Amino acid sequence: MFTRLRNYILGFLGLAFITFPFLWLSLKYNYATGNVATVLNWAHGVKFFSNLTVAFAIVAILMALHYSNKKWNWSHPILLTLRPLAPLVEQPWWTPFLMVVVLSAAFYLDHKSLGLGCMLGIYMILALGLNITIGFTGLLVLGYAAFYAFGAYLFALAQQYIPGLQWWVAFPFIFVLGSALGWVIGLPCLRLRGDYLAIVTLGFAESFKELIGNLNLTGSDIGLSLSARSMVKAIPGLTVLQTTYIIVTVFLFVILFAIRRLYLSPIGRAWVAIREDEVAANSMGIDVVRMKLLAFAISAGIGAVAGMLFILYSSYINPATAAFEQSVIILAMVVLGGLGSIYGVMLGAALLYLIPEFLRDSQLIQDFSPNFSDYRLLIFGAIMVAMMLLRPQGLLGSHRHKHEIKRDT
Amino acid sequence: MLRLSNIHAGYGYSEVLKGINLELNAREIVTLLGANGAGKTTTLLTIAGVVQPQSGKIFWNNAPLIASSPDEVLSHGICLSPEGRHIFPRLTVLENLLIGAYRMPSSHHQTKLDRVYNYFPLLAERKNQLGGTLSGGEQQMLAIARALMSEPKLLLLDEPSLGLAPQIVARIFEIIKAINREGIPILLVEQNAREALRIANRGYVLVTGQIVLSDTAENLLASDEVRRAYLGES
Ligand SMILES: Nc1ncnc2c1ncn2[C@@H]1O[C@H](COP(=O)(O)OP(=O)(O)O)[C@@H](O)[C@H]1O
């Protein structure tokens, strides 16, 4: 009992310690002009403080829940209703801190960085989603960007027919329909393995891109844009971009927790077993076909949700979203970070998205070659070849390789 | 418990099993002997639902066993430990075992694990080691242990002694015997006829897809035909 209380107080103090600089910064930051004020701006400070209090309260509740009962008995009738929150509570202890740090970044990042943050979050979600098929289950899916574009187009189209459609109403449907599309695409692919599966999914993505690029319904090669009524509504006191950033981040966390939990559940074990040895997996009672379809569907659904987040951020979508290049970039993130490693693929997404962005702005590179970003794919290719030679398991390879290394030393 | 009635099965158009009749009763160890290519593995795969019979029927507890895939057969309690072990080399021993218990609710896992570690104390020591880093004998033990995790009502073992040193083979056969003493019937496919007949109650001899001999283990051990063909005696 005492240790629980102590942990709780320590956690709260630690939290206060970590968030204090942000609080302080925000006191000095003038949202309207973007200047850092030399005097304390109480109005903003108070506004920020109330936001922070909410964050504090959420985190405090999460931590209290976390420490009050290590092993959750979710069958209790009251807790049963909270069951969907289980993945949130059963995370490592530092998770609430991380969430607060990342979420409060909305308050102190400038406009440009927030934009980068949104796109980074979206790419991380994509990498996490693709990792389910390629990393966990070992199904080489090449046309992942098609599901991404599908989600974005679905939302853009739906809000034309249902004026004022809000993202929080649409996202469950987008996830389910994206999953259904993944399931349908997966069906004929299940007889195929390796390279053949890659070619079929690539073919699907290309024809999907051609389709949306030529149909009048989808705005042909011009694309679709979001009407003002369906855009993100700013949280009072925040800008639209800050709100979008928070939405993307919350989605990222929820998807991350859900995937972590899936990975550690029998479903995750079944996926890995299929990747390792399909025959053995089948004779251990794993329904290989169903599990592969499930991986396909969940992965596609996550891709579609990422697409919805993208159109919320950019408010505009065109067929280039489904381009082969997009699929390759997401694939490269997964491979670079480490196939099958949840944190690895997020690192891969961060590196492959942020580095080219920073390079684009660098004066040195600009002098060297003004259209440097045209060489992006070339550089990706070189990185991939180097990775295959030097570190085939990826930067953070999955923990299986760690075991091997440990044993050898 | 298990009865195969005039089973014909094979791959594509080729017929490997040409009318197999075989029976296994509760608490028995039955061994299926035969030279390479006789169709022993095919017989097990047919029971396990990997290969579909072209004709004939399989009865399980006197009811026809209708299943189109291994996972359906497993849900009847029939578990195959395949030839060549097929453990998951890049998963830890513990993960391998948990995949064996895939169909069990996770609250049962610990008791299952304790029981299996009881047979194979070595696996408890190595539970965090990767399957692929175990020795051949240990991998075979892991394969059997993994099959046990599913709480089988019938265990099909395909050449557990394949490629193992004689002392290890003896250890593994002892464990098989011990598992059987707990009441699990076992259909044991072996080329190592002497060891297999020593622990089995009855045996069948398979030649090019047909059963040519079936008798109690003692009688088979004593029969001239078996001694000449499978025990290397003249
Ligand atoms: N997947 C397969 N496709 C076609 N023929 C096969 C296949 N597997 C085994 N066979 C053939 O079936 C026959 C019996 O094989 P098998 O059951 O593995 O024999 P055993 O286990 O007794 O050594 C052999 O002639 C073999 O060539």
Ligand SMILES: [Mg+2]
């Ligand atoms: Mg064989």
